[in-house]
Amino acid sequence: MPDDIMYVSMKEIKPGRFILIDGEPCRVVELDMSSPGKHGAAKMRVTAVGIFDNQKRTLLKPSSADAEVPIIIKKKAQIVSVTENLAQLMDPDTYETYDVSVPDEMKPQLKPGGEVEVLESMGKKAISRILGSG
Numbered sequence: 001m002p003d004d005i006m007y008v009s010m011k012e013i014k015p016g017r018f019i020l021i022d023g024e025p026c027r028v029v030e031l032d033m034s035s036p037g038k039h040g041a042a043k044m045r046v047t048a049v050g051i052f053d054n055q056k057r058t059l060l061k062p063s064s065a066d067a068e069v070p071i072i073i074k075k076k077a078q079i080v081s082v083t084e085n086l087a088q089l090m091d092p093d094t095y096e097t098y099d100v101s102v103p104d105e106m107k108p109q110l111k112p113g114g115e116v117e118v119l120e121s122m123g124k125k126a127i128s129r130i131l132g133s134g
Contacts, residue, residue: 004122007066010044018121020068021057024050025121033063052124054103073120076131082110087127089118100125 026048046059077089115131
């Protein structure tokens with residue numbers, strides 16, 4: 001079992017939480033549960049959006065099954081520079097710099113010197129929100 005994945009019951013999955021679908025960490029946006037049938041358990045349909053690629057994905061599993069949940073680390077980072085589609089960020093604790101792609105809706109607000117929140121999981125990083133401007 002990889003270090004950045006844990007298993008939880010499908011009954012614990014709620015909108016806003018994270019789940020792994022097709023090997024991609026996703027944020028749950030919708031949850032539907034069918035009633036149990038004559039010969040089977042209730043099924044759960046999870047609709048989620050990838051946090052790194054923004055793709056919509058669906059997972060269908062019995063409510064008694066376990067789901068893979070990625071371990072997401074939230075960190076603050078300072079914006080060093082911004083180009084067309086990339087932002088160079090610096091970790092304020094380790095002073096490590098790294099490049100992250102910039103979501104289209106955040107491009108106008110990102111300024112060097114500002115702070116952002118970064119989600120990190122499974123070796124990938126993405127800007128989740130802007131904390132302050134420089």
